[in-house]
Amino acid sequence: MTTAAPATGLDTVEVAARTPQTPQPYAELGLEDDEYARIRHILGRRPTSSELAMYSVMWSEHCSYKSSKVHLRRFGTTTTDAMRAKLLVGIGENAGVVDIGDGWAVTFKIESHNHPSYVEPYQGAATGVGGIVRDIMAMGARPIAVMDSLRFGDLSHPDTHRVVPGVVAGVGGYGNCLGLPNIGGEVVFDPVYQGNPLVNALCVGAMRHDEIHLANARGEGNLVVLFGARTGGDGIGGVSVLASETFDEGGPTKRPAVQVGDPFAEKVLIECCLELFGANVVDGIQDLGGAGLSCATSELASNGDGGMVIHLERVPLRDPSLRPEEILMSESQERMMAIVRPADLEAFLQITAKWDVEAAVLGEVTETGRLEVLWHGETIVDVPPRTVAHEGPVYERPIARPDRLDAVRADVPDHLPRPGTGDELRAALLRLVASPNLSSRAWVTDQYDRYVRGNTALAMPDDAGVVRVDESTGLGVALAVDGNGRYGALDPYEGARLALAEAYRNVATAGARPLAVTDCLNFGSPEDPGVMWQFSRAVDGLAAGCAELGIPVTGGNVSFYNQTGDVAIHPTPVIGVLGVLDDVARRTPSGWRTPGQAIYLLGATRDEFGGSEWAFAEHGHLGGLPPALDLQDEKRLADILINSSRDGLVDAAHDLSEGGLAQALVEACLRYGAGARIWLDEVCERDRITPFAALFSESTARAVVAVPRSEEVRFTDMCAARGIPFARIGVVDDGGGEPVLDVQGLFTVTLDELRDAHAWTLPTVFEA
Amino acid sequence: MRIGIVTFPGSLDDVDAARAVRVAGGEPVRLWHGDESVHGVDAVVLPGGFSYGDYLRCGAIARFSPIMSEVVRLAGPPDATSPGLPVLGICNGFQVLCESHLLPGALVRNDHRKFVCRDQHLRIERTTTPWTSRYADGEEIVVPLKNGEGGFVADDATLDRLEGEGRVVARYLRGNPNGSYRDIAGVSNASGTVVGLMPHPEHAVEPLFGPGTDGLRFFTSVLDAVLSA
Numbered sequence: 001m002t003t004a005a006p007a008t009g010l011d012t013v014e015v016a017a018r019t020p021q022t023p024q025p026y027a028e029l030g031l032e033d034d035e036y037a038r039i040r041h042i043l044g045r046r047p048t049s050s051e052l053a054m055y056s057v058m059w060s061e062h063c064s065y066k067s068s069k070v071h072l073r074r075f076g077t078t079t080t081d082a083m084r085a086k087l088l089v090g091i092g093e094n095a096g097v098v099d100i101g102d103g104w105a106v107t108f109k110i111e112s113h114n115h116p117s118y119v120e121p122y123q124g125a126a127t128g129v130g131g132i133v134r135d136i137m138a139m140g141a142r143p144i145a146v147m148d149s150l151r152f153g154d155l156s157h158p159d160t161h162r163v164v165p166g167v168v169a170g171v172g173g174y175g176n177c178l179g180l181p182n183i184g185g186e187v188v189f190d191p192v193y194q195g196n197p198l199v200n201a202l203c204v205g206a207m208r209h210d211e212i213h214l215a216n217a218r219g220e221g222n223l224v225v226l227f228g229a230r231t232g233g234d235g236i237g238g239v240s241v242l243a244s245e246t247f248d249e250g251g252p253t254k255r256p257a258v259q260v261g262d263p264f265a266e267k268v269l270i271e272c273c274l275e276l277f278g279a280n281v282v283d284g285i286q287d288l289g290g291a292g293l294s295c296a297t298s299e300l301a302s303n304g305d306g307g308m309v310i311h312l313e314r315v316p317l318r319d320p321s322l323r324p325e326e327i328l329m330s331e332s333q334e335r336m337m338a339i340v341r342p343a344d345l346e347a348f349l350q351i352t353a354k355w356d357v358e359a360a361v362l363g364e365v366t367e368t369g370r371l372e373v374l375w376h377g378e379t380i381v382d383v384p385p386r387t388v389a390h391e392g393p394v395y396e397r398p399i400a401r402p403d404r405l406d407a408v409r410a411d412v413p414d415h416l417p418r419p420g421t422g423d424e425l426r427a428a429l430l431r432l433v434a435s436p437n438l439s440s441r442a443w444v445t446d447q448y449d450r451y452v453r454g455n456t457a458l459a460m461p462d463d464a465g466v467v468r469v470d471e472s473t474g475l476g477v478a479l480a481v482d483g484n485g486r487y488g489a490l491d492p493y494e495g496a497r498l499a500l501a502e503a504y505r506n507v508a509t510a511g512a513r514p515l516a517v518t519d520c521l522n523f524g525s526p527e528d529p530g531v532m533w534q535f536s537r538a539v540d541g542l543a544a545g546c547a548e549l550g551i552p553v554t555g556g557n558v559s560f561y562n563q564t565g566d567v568a569i570h571p572t573p574v575i576g577v578l579g580v581l582d583d584v585a586r587r588t589p590s591g592w593r594t595p596g597q598a599i600y601l602l603g604a605t606r607d608e609f610g611g612s613e614w615a616f617a618e619h620g621h622l623g624g625l626p627p628a629l630d631l632q633d634e635k636r637l638a639d640i641l642i643n644s645s646r647d648g649l650v651d652a653a654h655d656l657s658e659g660g661l662a663q664a665l666v667e668a669c670l671r672y673g674a675g676a677r678i679w680l681d682e683v684c685e686r687d688r689i690t691p692f693a694a695l696f697s698e699s700t701a702r703a704v705v706a707v708p709r710s711e712e713v714r715f716t717d718m719c720a721a722r723g724i725p726f727a728r729i730g731v732v733d734d735g736g737g738e739p740v741l742d743v744q745g746l747f748t749v750t751l752d753e754l755r756d757a758h759a760w761t762l763p764t765v766f767e768a
Numbered sequence: 769m770r771i772g773i774v775t776f777p778g779s780l781d782d783v784d785a786a787r788a789v790r791v792a793g794g795e796p797v798r799l800w801h802g803d804e805s806v807h808g809v810d811a812v813v814l815p816g817g818f819s820y821g822d823y824l825r826c827g828a829i830a831r832f833s834p835i836m837s838e839v840v841r842l843a844g845p846p847d848a849t850s851p852g853l854p855v856l857g858i859c860n861g862f863q864v865l866c867e868s869h870l871l872p873g874a875l876v877r878n879d880h881r882k883f884v885c886r887d888q889h890l891r892i893e894r895t896t897t898p899w900t901s902r903y904a905d906g907e908e909i910v911v912p913l914k915n916g917e918g919g920f921v922a923d924d925a926t927l928d929r930l931e932g933e934g935r936v937v938a939r940y941l942r943g944n945p946n947g948s949y950r951d952i953a954g955v956s957n958a959s960g961t962v963v964g965l966m967p968h969p970e971h972a973v974e975p976l977f978g979p980g981t982d983g984l985r986f987f988t989s990v991l992d993a994v995l996s997a
Contacts, residue, residue, distance in 0.1 A: 172883050176914070177818045179780030264778050264821025271777075356777065447883045451912045451971040451978060452816075454784040468977070471787075585976055767880075 010324075011049040013379045020046050029056035035393055042387050050373060050380040053325040054294040054388055061560050063291050064392035067526035068558040071539045075553045078543040083552040086515055088212060094138040094287065095205075096554020097212055098516045100580045104469055105212060106477055107139045108204035110149070110520040110576045112559035116258045117199040121166025125199050126174035126261040127235075130333050132203040133178060133266065134287035137273050138336070140213035141205030144453065145467045146175050148185040148201050149481045149520070149574045150444075153194030155436040155765055160189070163197050165766055171201070172447040177263035178270065181456045182448035183465025185481055186574075189436040190616075192485065195564030200520040200557075200574045202481055206469045211277060215286040217304035217339045217365045222283055224297070224308060225345075227352050227359035228269050228335040232318035235259035235292075235331025265334040272355035273336060281348045284339035292330045294388070296337040298371055301385035304339070307366035308385070310373045314360050324375045339365060399536055400529035409490060411623030413609040418692050425692060426747035428618065429662050430757045432696070435617035438659045439761035457584040461667065463655050464510035464579070466587045474583035478512030481577075483522075484658070485570030486611040487626035492534040492571040494626050496541035501634050501700055502657050503577035504549060508638035509655045509703055511588040511645025512579030517546055519556035519575050524568020526560045534571040535560075542573060548631040551577070581645075588645045591671020592652040592706035592732045599676055599730040601661065601683060602637055602719065603702030607693040613658040614696045633701035636724050641703060643718065649711045656702040662695040664704050665741060666754050675739035675751055678730035686727065691746055706732055769794045769994045771987075772809035774839075774861075776801040776830050780817035781858065781970060788970035789813070792987035801833040810994040811854035811898070812839055814861025816914075816968060826875060826917050827863035840868050846957045851997075854898040854990055855962045859915055862954070862964035871955055871964045872930065873922035878915065879947025887979040888913035888967050889941040890953055894934055897960035898993030902985035909982035913945055913967040920948040920955070920966065930955055937963050 016022075024046065026036040031052075039047050039055050047055060061067060075091065084090065088105050089097035095109035113128025129146060136143045148171045153160045175182050180203070217224065235258065276282050284304065286296045293315070301308040312324050322330070340348050345361070352359040366372075371388070373381035419428040432438050441460060450459040457476060458466035464480040482502040488495025500517065507514045519542060524531040546553055556576075562569045581587060592599070609615050610624030644650040654668045669676055680694045689697070707715045719726040733739060742748040771789045773796050775782045786796035797809050801819075806812060819830035830836060844852030846869065857865040865871045878884060887910050892903040903909070922930070927950055930936055937954035944951050946966070954965035969983025 169882070176883055176916075177778070177780075177821070179817060262821070264818060264823070267780070267818075268777050446885055449883075449885050449914045451885065451914060451968065452780050452784070454787055454971060454974070454977050456978075457976050587976075 010375060010378060010380065013048055013382045016048045017045045022046065024052055026052060026056065030060055031056050035059060043383065048380050050325050050328055051383055053329050054298065054381065057291040057294050057329055058298060058388045059392040061526065063295060065558055066393045067395050067397050067560060068535065069394050070396055071536050074539055074543050078547045079552045083550055087552055087554060088209065091553065091555050094135040094215060096516065097139060098554060098578065100469065100475065100477060102470060102473060102475055103209050104206060104475060105209050106204055106206050106469065106578065107136055107141045108202065108479065108518055108576065108578050109135055109555050110200050110202040110481065110518045110574065111557040112520050112522060113199045113201065114197060114522065114559055114562055117167050118163065118197055120258040121163045122170040123258050123260050125167040125170030127259045127333055128199050128201045129171055129174040130261045130263065130266050131289045132201045133180065134289060134336065136203045136205035137270055138215060138285050138287040139205065140211045140277050141207040142274055143180055143203050143205045143270065144455065145183045145465060146180045146201060146203050147183055147465060147479060147481050149483060150186065151188045151190065151193045151198035151572065153189065153197065154191045155189045157194055159194065161766065167197065167199055168444050168447055174261055174263045176449045178267050179452045181450050181452050181459065181467065183450060183456055183459040183467060183479065186483065187441050187444050190485060192570050196562045196569055198522050198562065198572060202518065202576050204477065204479060204578065213277060213282060213285050215300055215303055216284045217300040217308055218284065219341065219365055220305065220367045221342065222365045223340045223342055223345060223361050224310060224363045224365065225338045225340050225348065225359055226315060226335060226362050227338065227357055229262060229265050229332055230316045230318040230358065231327055231330050231332045233322060233326065233330065236326050236329050259331045259333050261333050268355050268357060269334055269336060272352060272357045275351050276348060279347055279351060281340060281344035282338045283341055286337050288335040288337060290331060292328065292332065294328045298385045298388035300337065300339065301371045302389040305365055305367055306385060307368040308363060308371050309366055310363040312373050312375050314362050316358050316360050324380055397526050397532045398529040399532045401533050402530035408623050409625060413615045413621055413624050416615060416619045416621055420692065422746035425695060426749055430749065432614065432617055432659055433663065433666050433754060434757040434761050436761060437613055437617065438663055440758045442759065443762035443766060457587050458510055458589060461671065462510065462590040463506040464512065466510055466581065466584050468584045474585050476581050476584035478507045478510045478579040478581060479576060480506035481574055482506065483572050483574035485572040486616060486622050488538065488571035488573065489622060490611050490624065490626050492537040493541035494629060495571060496538040496573045497545040497629055498626055498700065499573050499575040500542060500545040501629055501631060503575045504638065505634060505655045507577045507579035508641045509588065509653045511586055511642060512581045513642055514551050514577050514579040514638065516578050517551055517553045517575060519553055519573055521558045522562050522569065522572040522574065523560055524563040528568065531568050538571055538573050545631060549635065586645050588650055588653045589671065590652065590654040591668050593672045593674050594651060595674065595732050597651060597706040597708055597732045598712055598728055599678065599732060600705050600707055601702065601727050601729045602640065602705065602724055603633065604725045605683060605687045605689055605694055605697050605699045605702065607689050608697045608699050612698045627698050627700050629700045636722050637701050637703060640719060640722060640724055644705065644715065649715045650705040650707055652706040654704050656704065658698060660696040660698050666758065668704060669741050669751055670755055670758060673739060673751060675733035675741055676730050677733055677742045677744060679744045680729065683727045683729060769991050770797045770809045771990065772797045772799045772806050772812040774799045774801060774812060774814050774835055776819035776833060778818040778821050779815050781968065782815040784970040785813045785815040785858065788973045788984065788987045791973045792984060792991055794987065794991050799835055801835050804834045804838060806838055806842065811990050814855065814857040814864050816859035816861060819860055819864065826860060827867040830864045831867040836864065836868055840870060843870055843962050846870050849959055851959045851961045853961065854993060856899050856986065857964040858968055858970060859966055862966055865962060865964045870957060870962050872926050873920055873955065875917050876919045876921050877917045878919055883916040884945050885914040886945065888945060890938045890967060891941050892938055894937045894956060894960065897937060897956050897963050898990050899963045899986050900937060900989055901992055902989040908941060910979045911967045911969050911972040911983045912978055915946060915966055918946040918948065918966040920952045922949065933958065938965060
């Protein structure tokens with residue numbers, strides 16, 4: 001083991017007490033004047049350089065949620081006891097835990113790694129996956145699947161060609177090597193993300209109820225054990241430097257601040273942790289992510305009995321020249337910290353040795369109420385841990401509705417030239433299925449292993465990912481992540497509700513009962529009152545939406561400062577919804593296969609093109625209002641989809657979202673290569689819309705389903721009884737010959753032509 | 769019938785291989801890379817994954833593990849015509865078999881330089897192995913393929929010899945996914961007992977979890993072979 005040499009000129013607590021006037025670089029570390037003053041007040045002296053490092057990183061926006069906390073509290077007040085009924089662990093722990101029945105619990109969470117992925121796409125994305133997987137491990141669960149929600153700049157911009165291949169290879173390289181199936185996600189291109197891509201990674205894990213572990217350090221004399229990879233100089237200050245500053249053109253390169261991942265080390269760490277949990281030798285556990293040891297020690301102590309002593313020179317190092325401040329701040333990956341009873345230590349170390357995982361006893365739990373860090377016997381940190389981890393600054397940032405919003409909303413898309421004839425509609429369809437956001441995502445998803453562990457029942461391009469949890473019963477979960485920045489830009493309140501509704505609908509479309517929500521709130525600078533208004537509205541919308549749907553937010557992440565210069569990204573809440581299936585054999589795929597089955601459109605269509613993919617892709621237009629949303633309609637639709645899955649009334653179901661009915665029909669045809677004959681007259685007449693609106697409008701609470709002839713009466717009776725508009729709009733094609741999508745009276749297009757248009761957009765750009 | 773599944777640090781598809789053996793009706797026996805014995809199993813599967821991280825060359829470290837010494841000994845010389853212990857190396861397992869010189873050739877980075885995961889059409893070309901006896905000669909099957917370094921390469925003389933001796937077990941159809949020479953997806957040793965395969969039959973053993981059940985017969989075949997041995 002390499003041990004660091006004692007540093008000369010060590011800034012100990014004793015030195016700090018003696019030299020109150022020593023100037024300190026708190027501003028460079030991201031602390032405000034009043035924050036620094038508060039630290040001095042808490043300690044009754046100036047902080048040592050190590051204490052300053054800890055406070056600065058733990059009080060950064062990323063770790064402290066100082067700008068978002070006052071808003072996030074609203075989730076607590078809108079979550080009712082009924083919504084909490086299935087919650088075993090709620091917001092505040094590493095991840096929320098949900099009861100899915102039969103003694104099984106699942107934990108899931110989504111998190112951002114936006115800024116690192118812009119600086120260093122491969123490592124930024126890879127460590128984003130690694131970080132969220134460790135959060136799930138820290139709950140005691142076995143990680144069982146990942147998803148990724150990605151947003152990039154303009155598809156034709158040269159820098160997009162730097163960022164996309166690196167991010168996709170990073171997500172794949174890390175997840176594939178961990179042996180976790182990637183079961184879905186999103187890929188969106190929009191110039192608004194050019195200098196600030198969004199990389200949001202989700203992980204889900206499963207465990208028995210009695211295997212839940214928490215991050216707390218209890219029991220005086222219990223040992224604090226650091227295990228996993230050695231600590232190096234990577235990611236020092238990554239959290240505060242990268243997550244709390246915006247990207248300005250021409251600044252110095254920040255590459256050294258991005259962490260470097262080792263997925264093999266993490267895979268071994270997963271198996272090692274699960275064996276440790278199984279042997280019952282772990283009392284409390286915390287992963288090391290942002291803010292490294294500073295975060296793990298202060299959070300464990302703060303959540304527990306409140307005291308801890310750490311001998312920092314015992315930390316195994318990759319780079320022996322690291323100073324104590326750097327060791328405290330290092331974000332080296334693939335590390336965990338456990339609280340272990342002394343009697344269990346030998347068994348603990350036997351298991352870590354079996355997996356060739358290095359472990360070091362750093363110190364022990366105390367009842368002093370202080371977190372003390374020693375460096376070769378000299379005290380360099382002596383703080384109340386709650387002041388570091390949980391009692392950081394809280395800001396009520398100024399909020400102001402942006403003035404230009406009214407002009408944007410007034411710029412309705414009604415004046416945009418619309419296709420009218422069959423030929424024009426056909427041409428528009430072929431352009432749209434080839435557009436950056438509606439074309440096939442296979443170039444991305446084929447780089448991800450979706451099969452490993454053998455439990456994947458649905459994955460992309462289906463509406464939701466479905467994985468089996470219990471092999472003996474078929475019990476499983478479905479997950480979907482969705483967001484729509486354009487909707488958010490037009491109305492952040494509705495944008496959040498719409499993202500929630502789409503993920504909810506996707507889970508139900510797969511046949512699963514939605515249970516819980518995780519959110520990744522991607523916004524611009526909280527110091528911009530307009531951004532804070534967007535954030536506040538989005539939180540309100542999400543909280544209200546969750547209350548109306550009766551599913552709680554269980555955890556997530558806020559990412560601020562997503563902007564380039566003064567220009568913020570669209571407010572982009574990305575919402576993950578988790579649902580449960582009693583038997584994943586009942587899951588509903590998104591494509592039809594059986595000729596002769598009837599195709600039904602569920603839900604009503606309105607002429608709604610504000611924020612639509614059609615307006616964006618065909619006209620570069622963003623204005624008006626997003627589609628109207630009635631969550632009661634969504635609940636009724638979900639009930640129908642879930643019951644149909646359970647009772648075997650539908651063979652395929654696909655939700656309608658970006659690109660509308662046309663996109664859903666194309667995807668449902670291409671999934672298994674089965675064509676369809678479609679007639680729109682009845683829908684156009686009933687909903688008083690044009691064929692153009694029927695095909696491309698993005699009205700909510702809609703889905704298409706394929707119903708076996710023998711089940712049509714039961715199915716339509718159920719729709720009628722529940723008051724959901726339904727229309728028989730076509731039939732899965734059994735015309736023989738070449739499969740086609742035939743929209744009667746308007747146009748016919750062969751599946752080969754659709755496939756050619758749909759398949760090549762991303763490969764053409766990225767394989768060039 | 770006990771079929772051993774070796775777990776190296778970084779093995780990923782070991783749970784899947786064990787499940788496939790179970791679905792086929794056999795008893796999976798988990799073997800650890802540090803074991804110096806195969807504990808009397810009737811056949812061994814080396815599963816997919818990234819053994820020891822595969823940061824050097826895939827399989828290059830795994831071949832030196834204690835369990836591999838024993839597997840190599842029991843499998844017998846690669847050119848012997850008398851059968852040794854049946855061994856199936858899938859993906860990373862194939863790479864380990866090549867590194868161990870139980871099979872000729874090597875697996876290199878995909879020609880398009882990306883990881884690829886897809887449902888792959890294959891033609892089974894050798895059915896006189898303990899792993900493929902339940903397939904028909906020339907039968908087409910679909911199983912998942914997922915690899916970053918799956919390009920099978922060897923010199924022309926070796927390839928000619930493999931073809932001449934009927935040791936190409938499976939070939940890619942409808943597109944070569946990784947640049948493998950002569951579309952080769954799997955090869956065997958001379959006796960046919962040791963088979964290396966880049967695609968993943970263990971991911972096609974249950975109807976709902978994968979593209980179908982075309983892969984199951986790799987595992988039922990070996991149970992037949994063990995029974996009749």
